[in-house]
Amino acid sequence: xxxxxxxxxxxxxxxxxxxxxxxxxxxxxxxxxxxxxxxxxxxxxxxxxxxxxxxxxxxxxxxxxxxxxxxxxxxxxxxxxxxxxxxxxxxxxxxxxxxxxxxxxxxxxxxxxxxxxxxxxxxxxxxxxxxxxxxxxxxxxxxxxxxxxxxxxxxxxxxxxxxxxxxxxxxxxxxxxxxxxxxxxxxxxxxxxxxxxxxxxxxxxxxxxxxxxxxxxxxxxxxxxxxxxxxxxxxxxxxxxxxxxxxxxxxxxxxxxxxxxxxxxxxxxxxxxxxxxxxxxxxxxxxxxxxxxxxxxxxxxxxxxxxxxxxxxxxxxxxxxxxxxxxxxxxxxxxxxxxxxxxxxxxxxxxxxxxxxxxxxxxxxxxxxxxxxxxxxxxxxxxxxxxxxxxx
Amino acid sequence: xxxxxxxxxxxxxxxxxxxxxxxxxxxxxxxxxxxxxxxxxxxxxxxxxxxxxxxxxxxxxxxxxxxxxxxxxxxxxxxxxxxxxxxxxxxxxxxxxxxxxxxxxxxxxxxxxxxxxxxxxxxxxxxxxxxxxxxxxxxxxxxxxxxxxxxxxxxxxxxxxxxxxxxxxxxxxxxxxxxxxxxxxxxxxxxxxxxxxxxxxxxxxxxxxxxxxxxxxxxxxxxxxxxxxxxxxxxxxxxxxxxxxxxxxxxxxxxxxxxxxxxxxxxxxxxxxxxxxxxxxxxxxxxxxxxxxxxxxxxxxxxxxxxxxxxxxxxxxxxxxxxxxxxxxxxxxxxxxxxxxxxxxxxxxxxxxxxxxxxxxxxxxxxxxxxxxxxxxxxxxxxxxxxxxxxxxxxxxxxxxxxxxxxxxxxxxxxxxxxxxxxxxxxxxxxxxxxxxxxxxxxxxxxxxxxxxxxxxxxxxxxxxxx
Numbered sequence: 001x002x003x004x005x006x007x008x009x010x011x012x013x014x015x016x017x018x019x020x021x022x023x024x025x026x027x028x029x030x031x032x033x034x035x036x037x038x039x040x041x042x043x044x045x046x047x048x049x050x051x052x053x054x055x056x057x058x059x060x061x062x063x064x065x066x067x068x069x070x071x072x073x074x075x076x077x078x079x080x081x082x083x084x085x086x087x088x089x090x091x092x093x094x095x096x097x098x099x100x101x102x103x104x105x106x107x108x109x110x111x112x113x114x115x116x117x118x119x120x121x122x123x124x125x126x127x128x129x130x131x132x133x134x135x136x137x138x139x140x141x142x143x144x145x146x147x148x149x150x151x152x153x154x155x156x157x158x159x160x161x162x163x164x165x166x167x168x169x170x171x172x173x174x175x176x177x178x179x180x181x182x183x184x185x186x187x188x189x190x191x192x193x194x195x196x197x198x199x200x201x202x203x204x205x206x207x208x209x210x211x212x213x214x215x216x217x218x219x220x221x222x223x224x225x226x227x228x229x230x231x232x233x234x235x236x237x238x239x240x241x242x243x244x245x246x247x248x249x250x251x252x253x254x255x256x257x258x259x260x261x262x263x264x265x266x267x268x269x270x271x272x273x274x275x276x277x278x279x280x281x282x283x284x285x286x287x288x289x290x291x292x293x294x295x296x297x298x299x300x301x302x303x304x305x306x307x308x309x310x311x312x313x314x315x316x317x318x319x320x321x322x323x324x325x326x327x328x329x330x331x332x333x334x335x336x337x338x339x340x341x342x343x344x345x346x347x348x349x350x351x352x353x354x355x356x357x358x359x360x361x362x363x364x365x366x367x368x369x370x371x372x373x374x375x376x377x378x379x380x381x382x383x384x385x386x387x388x389x390x391x392x
Numbered sequence: 393x394x395x396x397x398x399x400x401x402x403x404x405x406x407x408x409x410x411x412x413x414x415x416x417x418x419x420x421x422x423x424x425x426x427x428x429x430x431x432x433x434x435x436x437x438x439x440x441x442x443x444x445x446x447x448x449x450x451x452x453x454x455x456x457x458x459x460x461x462x463x464x465x466x467x468x469x470x471x472x473x474x475x476x477x478x479x480x481x482x483x484x485x486x487x488x489x490x491x492x493x494x495x496x497x498x499x500x501x502x503x504x505x506x507x508x509x510x511x512x513x514x515x516x517x518x519x520x521x522x523x524x525x526x527x528x529x530x531x532x533x534x535x536x537x538x539x540x541x542x543x544x545x546x547x548x549x550x551x552x553x554x555x556x557x558x559x560x561x562x563x564x565x566x567x568x569x570x571x572x573x574x575x576x577x578x579x580x581x582x583x584x585x586x587x588x589x590x591x592x593x594x595x596x597x598x599x600x601x602x603x604x605x606x607x608x609x610x611x612x613x614x615x616x617x618x619x620x621x622x623x624x625x626x627x628x629x630x631x632x633x634x635x636x637x638x639x640x641x642x643x644x645x646x647x648x649x650x651x652x653x654x655x656x657x658x659x660x661x662x663x664x665x666x667x668x669x670x671x672x673x674x675x676x677x678x679x680x681x682x683x684x685x686x687x688x689x690x691x692x693x694x695x696x697x698x699x700x701x702x703x704x705x706x707x708x709x710x711x712x713x714x715x716x717x718x719x720x721x722x723x724x725x726x727x728x729x730x731x732x733x734x735x736x737x738x739x740x741x742x743x744x745x746x747x748x749x750x751x752x753x754x755x756x757x758x759x760x761x762x763x764x765x766x767x768x769x770x771x772x773x774x775x776x777x778x779x780x781x782x783x784x785x786x787x788x789x790x791x792x793x794x795x796x797x798x799x800x801x802x803x804x805x806x807x808x809x810x811x812x813x814x815x816x817x818x819x820x821x822x823x824x825x826x827x828x829x830x831x832x833x834x835x836x837x838x839x840x841x842x843x844x845x846x847x848x849x850x851x852x853x854x855x856x857x858x859x
Contacts (some may be wrong), residue, residue, distance in 0.1 A: 127725035131736050131833060131843035135785070139797050144781030150822040199784035199794065248751045248759040250807035254781050254799065286766070333454045377807070379799075 007097040008199040009224035009231040010216050010388070012041020015348040018212035018335045019181040026058060026111045027067035029213035033341075034068050034107055041217040042227060048217075049101040051075045054108035055340035056081070057301035064107055080376025083239065083384035084108065086344025089216065089385070094326040096218050102224070109252060110338030123297030138206050138289060138316035140377035145200050145291040147254040150304045160200055160311035162309045163290035164191035169318050169335065174330025176360040181210040181255075182334040201373035205290040210336025216351075221391070227339070230355045235368065236273070236387040238266030247379035255306075260299040260374055269299075269386040273368070276301045279325040280387075282353045282363050285372040286317060287331040296327070296372055300385070318343045324370075325363045328353060339375075344362030346371035347386060354390050366390075395506040395549035395681065397511065397541035398690075399655045402433045403533075403642060403699035405814045405850070406706050407831040413708040416525070420535040421643040424519045426791045427813055427831040429458040429465050432842065434515040435830040438475040439774060439855045440694045441538035442512060447475070450540070451509035452482040452499060456492035456516035458484055458645050460485060461832075463567065463842045471515055473737045474772055474830050482509065490613070490673025491562075492516065492535070492647040497679065501543040501550045502505075511542040513595070514796075515591035518646030521571050522693055528572060531616040534642025535699075547687040548658055548667065552680060553848065554596035557675040558588045569720070581619060585672050589613070590627060591677035595669065604628050608665035611635045611653040613672045617642060618797050635667075641700055647673075656696040663688055704816075723839030739828065739844050741772035741806045750806035772828065773844060774855030777802045779824045785819060789851025796820045800828075800846050814847040827854035 014036025016029050026031070035231050038044060045068050053064040053075060061075030078088040085108030089140045092106045149159040152226045168188055174180040186204060194203035224231040240262035246252035264276070273279050283300070287293035294312065300325055316323035329335065329349040332342060348370030352358045375382040401483060409420040422848040424433070434455055442450070453475070455468035468483035486492040486499070493516035500512035517536035522528030541550075562580040589612075597604060604610075610629050617639040624634045635643075635657045645652055652673035657667050661683045663667025669679040685825045734740045735753035742754035747761035750770050757764050778801040796812035798820065812820060813831055826846040833841045 084674050127728055129729035129732055129736055130724035130841055131729070131732075133795075133797055133808070134788070135783075137789050139783040139785035140793070142785075143797070143799060144779045146783060146822060147781035149739065196784075196786050196794075198786060198842055243759065245759055247807070247809065248755065250780075250801050250805055328446060 004093060004097055004237050005235050005272070006233050008093040008134060008218050008219060008234045008314060009221045010038045010218050010347070010351055011224050011227045011231045012217035013044065013346055013348045013351045014040060015179055015214040015217065015382060016212050017179050018210045018338065018345070020113050021211040022113065023223060024211060026063055026109055028063055029111065030067040030107055030109050033109070033213035037105070037215040037217050043103065044076050045070060045382045047103055048073060048105045049103055050095065051105040051107065052088040053077045053340070054085040054120060054343065055079065055110060056084055057110060081286065081382045082337065082339055083101045083343060083373040083375045083382040084340045084372060085214070085345070086373050086386055087239060087343070088340070089344060089347060090239060090384070092218060093234055096220060098334040099220070102219055103213065104365055107213065107215040108343060110340045111211050112209050112336070112338055113211050125374035135377070136198070137377070138201050141289040141291055142198040142201050144254050144378045148291065148295065149200070151253065151255050154309070156200060159288060160192055161188065162294060162335040163205050165189045165312050166287065166290040166293050167191040170327050170331040170333035171204070172359060173319060173328055174334025177330050177334065180330040180334040181208050181336045182330070201289055203290065204374040207288050207332035208334070210333065211344060212338040213342040214341050214348050216347060231391055232299060232321060232351055232354045232388050233391055234386070236237055236265035236267030236269070236271035236385070238385040240266070240383040242376060242380035242382065244380040248326050252379070254378050256295060257299050257374060257381055257383065259381035260296060260385070263383040263385040264372070267387050271368070271387040273387065277303070277323060279368055280370050281366040281368050282328050282350060283324045283326050283370040283372065284329065284331065284349050285326055286342070286372070286374040287327055287333050288337055292374060293326070293331070294309050294331040295303065296374070301370060319361065319363065328358065328361045328363060343371065343384065345380065347388065350388050354388060393397055393546050393549050394501050394543050395546035395849065396539050396658070397542040397545045397547060398441050398445055398693070399658060400437045400443070400538040400693055401655050401696045401699050402436035402536040403654055403696070404433070404439065404535070405430060405702060405704055407703045408709060409705040410799045412706045414776070415709050419530050419640050421530070422535055422703070423533045424622050425643055425814055427833070427845070428519070429461050429840070430459045430517040430519055431461055431470055431834055432830050432832060433534065434467070434471045434517040434538070436475045437517065437536035437538035438471055438513060438515050441540050441776065442475060443458045445540070447477055449542070450477050450481060450482070450511045450513050452500070452503060452512040453477060454486055454496040454512065454514050456486040456496040456514065456564070457518050458488060458492065458647050460487055470696070470737070472478065473680055473733070474774065475513070476738045477513070488527050490672050490679050491646050491675065493651045494669060494671040494677035495500045496677060497539065497651065498553050498555070498677065504541050504543055511540055514539045514651070515543060516648035516651045518648050520646045523571050527616055531639060531644050535642060535645040535648055535652055537648050537655050539651060540560050545686060546682045548661070548681045550602050550681050552596065552600055553679040554592050555675060555677045556588055556592045558584070559674070561583050585615065585619060586623065586626065589623065589670050589672045589676040592678040593627060593670050596678035602666070606666060607633055607668045609633060609635050609657045609667045610659065611650060611657050611667060611669040612637065612858065614669060638696070642696070652696055657685065658683070659697050661687055661697050684828050685709070698851065723837035724841050736843060738771065740768045742767040743770050749806070750802070750807045752806050764837045771807070772802050772806055773830070774848060775802045775804060776827070776854040776856070777826050777828070777846065779820065779822055779826060779846070780807065781822055782820050784820060792821065793848065798826070798846050800826060810844060810846045812847060813845045819848045825849035827851070
């Protein structure tokens with residue numbers, strides 16, 4: 001088995017404004033993100049040899065072709081729950097690393113705000129017996145929160161405060177980002193006292209619902225050198241797909257997510273990361289809910305099991321903190337979660353941080369950045385990790 | 393000797409009472425929760441009846457009710473499947489009459505005596521609706537009873553019975569009507585109840601050559617306390633001979649009423665007692681039973697007594713009659729539901745024969761050891777469990793908000809995700825004990841979709857039989 005490390009480079013990226021884009025359809029969002037990516041890379045859509053599109057609600061790759069008017073090139077549509085965007089990037093990287101294509105476009109998009117409701121409605125899917133409880137995402141993740149509190153002896157107040165600090169951090173980071181849906185800082189009190197969505201998760205413990213798109217142009221490093229100086233390199237890609245182990249095995253504890261653990265192990269091994277707590281400079285994680293970010297810090301090895309509260313209390317993951325800076329762009333909390341776009345939006349932030357172009361959010365001396373996605377629910381997830389670094 | 397070999401009962405946890413806003417009466421009565429109906433109650437009574445017993449011996453199941461959720465579609469087939477009886481059995485619905493319960497009992501005894509069935513389970517359940525504020529509304533209650541009829545291990549022998557069929561327009565409910573209608577009270581009582589039920593009782597007593605004073609306990613159907621007392625007086629029964637009709641606790645539970653009163657009588661009975669059961673509706677049934685020595689050792693059932701003790705007074709009558717409408721998109725896929733019928737209706741999990749892990753729902757390939765198609769069926773519906781973790785969802789809304797979602801770990805192994813019912817918010821906590829209860833999830837497209845839910849453990853040991 002070969003490692004993907006240093007075999008693919010990103011030479012251009014784009015990210016749409018995320019939010020309630022009432023005047024923008026799926027195709028408009030794709031035009032917005034890919035135009036920026038083409039301009040950033042200094043290429044035209046005609047230069048692209050193949051494309052991968054990550055989207056949950058659009059059924060084929062044709063929507064991307066229709067949006068940017070490609071002429072009969074191969075376009076593959078990928079869907080893998082909330083890891084959709086990252087999965088599209090992975091497969092595109094494999095094609096480039098294999099030498100099949102030289103210049104590939106990766107795009108992710110989701111138009112969520114046409115559903116008429118303010119929460120994720122899910123894909124509908126196969127006709128079913130309709131006996132499984134219809135559990136909205138906040139309630140799914142509250143299962144993890146309540147057990148985490150119970151297992152580690154956190155009172156409701158202690159647990160709630162731990163989560164609120166995550167909300168406050170991500171909202172602050174989002175306030176520094178003009179592309180975020182929510183650009184307003186909040187206080188701990190606001191987070192703690194917000195209306196309950198699914199006990200113990202309140203409004204600010206849940207990410208927004210937004211429209212958005214992000215895109216990347218990838219190539220091999222030897223070609224990247226001819227295009228720009230500050231391209232970035234892939235270091236590791238991991239994907240862990242669950243088989244309902246947590247639902248079927250009565251000994252699963254609901255306080256960790258194995259899919260993310262396995263995905264991060266894969267990526268760390270490829271990247272040669274031995275001590276992620278020390279080595280990762282910035283990390284975009286899948287904070288669909290605050291509890292997910294808390295548990296993820298333990299899953300990816302930033303904090304010891306059951307100990308993330310200490311790090312959160314110490315501001316370890318904040319822009320001014322001593323640890324990996326987590327969700328520097330505001331995270332899902334401030335960008336919402338347009339499913340197919342999220343993974344690539346995260347890579348966009350890592351790309352900007354590695355290039356030193358993250359403006360007010362810029363972290364000093366960024367060498368290694370990471371992204372993390374988690375799709376599904378406690379019991380069965382798709383977990384994805386990507387690690388990126390500056391060129392040598 | 394044919395007779396009753398086991399019994400079980402179910403009375404809804406929620407009661408209307410003097411502290412219930414909008415009820416306006418000191419009379420207490422059990423009412424179904426929003427997710428219950430006659431099928432779910434019959435299942436619960438059947439589970440109580442068969443607990444600790446052998447399901448393999450049951451050759452037939454009868455479901456008696458006037459409130460079947462379907463006009464065309466058998467309730468008995470569903471009750472039998474959910475209680476987890478064999479497939480090669482006879483099933484019947486006895487419906488459309490308040491005598492359905494006693495008629496079912498008669499048929500069951502006949503089948504056992506004729507040798508066409510070794511054991512017959514009779515389930516009877518009703519949740520009749522009257523116009524709010526009427527006497528009917530105040531004296532009726534919801535509930536279910538179940539009897540196992542057989543010829544071995546009999547605790548009460550059925551000695552004989554006598555029936556009268558009588559065509560009269562006294563109480564009725566036409567298709568599509570929500571509430572029961574009646575003709576003028578005095579006509580109904582004089583020409584119906586007070587004349588036809590005594591006719592059947594006298595007919596029975598003459599047939600068995602007994603007098604009314606020979607009866608130890610008289611289980612009498614009665615529409616309300618006043619008429620019940622009038623009946624006892626007219627028959628010449630002493631107060632001590634009359635089974636407490638449980639008005640103010642249970643109420644008139646329709647087609648299930650006579651059998652539920654009989655169960656209450658059996659709970660207090662000693663060996664060698666003669667019990668008269670009389671029911672009324674489009675005629676009358678009178679049945680004579682005599683308890684055997686075996687009744688002294690019979691226990692472990694929730695029964696009427698146990699169920700009456702477990703209750704919570706509703707804060708308001710608000711949810712009466714409320715139904716959960718399905719999300720748009722219609723009912724469940726019949727084929728998908730049929731494919732998973734064992735895990736949905738019977739709550740069957742599967743134990744891997746190679747590594748021993750119990751998994752729900754059953755899989756082809758073991759989650760732990762990856763062995764293929766080597767399984768042993770495990771019934772989870774009667775097992776106690778604990779809440780491993782939970783959430784309380786405020787987004788879905790509806791009559792059950794916040795929606796309690798729980799991960800249940802079953803005693804002995806196995807895990808599943810279930811919504812929780814008959815619960816207050818404070819009941820929903822990690823490691824709290826629960827038991828399973830069969831409920832209606834929602835009605836959509838003319839389909840009532842049922843599945844198991846968790847509820848706070850009402851009786852220790854769930855349906856394994858009370859120790």
